[in-house]
Amino acid sequence: MLLEDLMNQAGEDGQSPKKESPLKSLEADLKFYNESIKEVGTEIIVEGISAYPIFVAHQHEVNLGELILDKNDLHTDWSIHASTLEEFVEKGIIHPEKKERFVKHFKDPHEFMCLFVIVPEGANFVFYPYQ
Numbered sequence: 001m002l003l004e005d006l007m008n009q010a011g012e013d014g015q016s017p018k019k020e021s022p023l024k025s026l027e028a029d030l031k032f033y034n035e036s037i038k039e040v041g042t043e044i045i046v047e048g049i050s051a052y053p054i055f056v057a058h059q060h061e062v063n064l065g066e067l068i069l070d071k072n073d074l075h076t077d078w079s080i081h082a083s084t085l086e087e088f089v090e091k092g093i094i095h096p097e098k099k100e101r102f103v104k105h106f107k108d109p110h111e112f113m114c115l116f117v118i119v120p121e122g123a124n125f126v127f128y129p130y131q
Contacts, residue, residue: 022119029057036069037068038113051085054084055082055113056118057080058078058079064083107127110130
């Protein structure tokens with residue numbers, strides 16, 4: 001799923017939701033964070049930590065991955081943690097039997113950042129292209 005797909009989802013009546021999606025602010029922050037996220041993702045791959053870096057985007061506290069971009073320090077709306085497919089499997093977020101399916105759909109990590117976006121309504125994986 002792409003971030004634009006989530007932001008453009010219509011309400012049940014076929015109209016756009018009245019309230020602006022918090023994902024609009026995420027898109028702005030991702031443009032600001034782009035180089036930093038790409039650098040960390042490349043480092044995760046080059047150092048052999050994982051071939052599948054995952055970045056956790058959230059506005060609250062989470063215990064997943066390592067904090068790399070703090071919204072409070074940077075005066076933005078979203079914080080980003082760096083994680084990996086292996087941690088997601090280890091913590092049971094991705095079930096081991098679904099790991100291969102996830103890998104099959106994983107986009108090129110040099111072209112797209114894989115985000116696990118956490119919002120009050122739930123969480124979802126999103127692939128967002130590097131600028």
